[in-house]
Amino acid sequence: MTLRLDDTLMFRDKLDGVHGINPASVAELAERFADVQAEVRHRREHGEYSFLKLGHQPDVVDAIEHWADGKRRRFYHLLVLGIGGSALGAKALLSALRPPAWNEWPAERRDGWPTLTVLENVDPVTVQEALDRLDPRRTLVNVISKSGGTAETLAQYLVVRDWIERTVGVGAARDHFVLTTDPAKGALRALAREEGIDSFEVPAGVGGRFSVLTAVGLIPAALLGMDLGELLAGAQEAVSEAESNTLAGNPAARWAALQWQAQATRAANVHVLMPYSDRLREFAEWYRQLWAESLGKRLDRGGRESFRGPTPVATVGATDQHSQVQLFIEGPFDKTITFIRVADTVGMLEIPARPGASPELSYLQGKTMGQLLDAEFKATREALRSQGRMSMTLEIDTIDARHLGRLLMFFQIATGYAGVWYDVNPFDQPGVELGKVLTFKAMGRAGY
Numbered sequence: 001m002t003l004r005l006d007d008t009l010m011f012r013d014k015l016d017g018v019h020g021i022n023p024a025s026v027a028e029l030a031e032r033f034a035d036v037q038a039e040v041r042h043r044r045e046h047g048e049y050s051f052l053k054l055g056h057q058p059d060v061v062d063a064i065e066h067w068a069d070g071k072r073r074r075f076y077h078l079l080v081l082g083i084g085g086s087a088l089g090a091k092a093l094l095s096a097l098r099p100p101a102w103n104e105w106p107a108e109r110r111d112g113w114p115t116l117t118v119l120e121n122v123d124p125v126t127v128q129e130a131l132d133r134l135d136p137r138r139t140l141v142n143v144i145s146k147s148g149g150t151a152e153t154l155a156q157y158l159v160v161r162d163w164i165e166r167t168v169g170v171g172a173a174r175d176h177f178v179l180t181t182d183p184a185k186g187a188l189r190a191l192a193r194e195e196g197i198d199s200f201e202v203p204a205g206v207g208g209r210f211s212v213l214t215a216v217g218l219i220p221a222a223l224l225g226m227d228l229g230e231l232l233a234g235a236q237e238a239v240s241e242a243e244s245n246t247l248a249g250n251p252a253a254r255w256a257a258l259q260w261q262a263q264a265t266r267a268a269n270v271h272v273l274m275p276y277s278d279r280l281r282e283f284a285e286w287y288r289q290l291w292a293e294s295l296g297k298r299l300d301r302g303g304r305e306s307f308r309g310p311t312p313v314a315t316v317g318a319t320d321q322h323s324q325v326q327l328f329i330e331g332p333f334d335k336t337i338t339f340i341r342v343a344d345t346v347g348m349l350e351i352p353a354r355p356g357a358s359p360e361l362s363y364l365q366g367k368t369m370g371q372l373l374d375a376e377f378k379a380t381r382e383a384l385r386s387q388g389r390m391s392m393t394l395e396i397d398t399i400d401a402r403h404l405g406r407l408l409m410f411f412q413i414a415t416g417y418a419g420v421w422y423d424v425n426p427f428d429q430p431g432v433e434l435g436k437v438l439t440f441k442a443m444g445r446a447g448y
Contacts, residue, residue, distance in 0.1 A: 003403070007255070007392045009392065019333055019388030029261060037253070050206050052413070067222075073112045077135065079119065079130070079160065081160060085290075086145060086208055087120035088282070088286040088289055092280075092283040093220060094282070097401060102116070102224075136176075137168060140176055143157050144216055180199070184204075209293055213235055234403060252417065257421060269311055274339050276373055277399065284314035288312045295424060295426060297424040299430075318377070329389060338394060339394070343395060346374045348369060350368050
């Protein structure tokens with residue numbers, strides 16, 4: 001399995017000679033990387049970067065798979081309640097590793113695996129319509145909150161618990177729930193203890209946006225029949241690769257370094273991720289939270305006001321060639337674009353010939369849909385290059401559990417390195433916490 005990073009088109013000598021990173025800066029970045037790697041390792045030894053341990057957790061995988069096997073075929077629907085990192089990972093897994101329109105397939109075509117609905121907001125219309133659509137007797141509910149006190153998720157839980165109880169009764173309702181939360185504290189952990197509801201832990205040192213490879217993502221993955229072993233094996237490959245002490249041999253560190261350098265020296269404040277695959281559309285949304293919440297900080301490591309952080313943008317090719325690429329090519333020089341290319345789709349789905357077709361149609365005949373998508377990617381990259389716009393390309397062979405696990409860990413590792421380059425703490429979110437406090441006050445929670 002391979003993941004290839006091509007960063008050639010980040011440099012001005014490969015663009016228009018004016019825009020882009022100065023190639024001479026690579027040597028400086030490579031020299032500085034020794035200190036960056038040393039800081040990451042030091043912080044890892046002192047309890048940070050706990051997500052790097054997630055590539056190897058056989059006991060957790062065994063427990064989840066055993067539990068999920070007992071639930072299979074008992075439930076027709078899986079309903080996930082969560083927000084942010086408690087929802088985006090499950091959506092990315094479903095989109096990448098299950099066929100499109102999974103929820104529309106009949107049960108026999110899904111081989112008995114459930115449908116998946118993720119409620120990630122408290123919009124009452126969305127919540128009500130989801131409950132109107134699902135059968136409470138056949139629905140398993142996974143309530144996810146790292147803290148166990150997320151207002152939106154607890155509100156969802158109270159509504160859904162009542163919905164289940166009104167159909168199956170108070171006593172039987174417990175069997176319709178599984179809680180994923182902090183090992184020791186919070187309202188959900190208290191519920192698990194008091195009512196005997198099934199529960200799994202989010203490791204104490206792993207924040208919500210880094211939690212997709214914990215029970216947060218592994219429970220939905222197991223319930224939908226995904227290969228947890230392969231998912232984590234891919235993640236471990238990324239971890240092993242990041243042990244390299246050279247920037248050239250450490251693609252996640254290099255990607256992060258070049259994003260930082262582009263912002264620091266070229267005012268590239270917007271970092272676009274553009275996979276050329278519909279299956280990675282939700283993955284791009286997952287990246288957007290990871291990059292934004294980790295790096296957008298008022299204070300630097302020393303406690304000084306710095307107001308740092310790039311703005312991530314999630315797009316998908318070729319769709320967004322017809323909505324955003326005009327801005328990327330002719331707008332401000334304030335962006336980097338990272339493409340993700342999936343190699344094995346190029347030969348897929350032949351475009352059939354039609355006798356007497358006009359030239360406007362005939363040039364497509366005999367080609368494949370995959371060839372067209374790949375040509376669109378190459379054309380967009382070249383158009384950006386010709387106009388002095390910086391880009392990188394990540395290429396993977398295919399989209400399966402192993403490759404997705406590697407991609408997920410690649411971006412998590414890159415975010416951890418970026419915290420050092422930007423000199424911010426990538427693992428806290430004080431701005432989000434302020435919003436939570438104000439919400440509690442507005443809703444009349446005691447103590448706020």
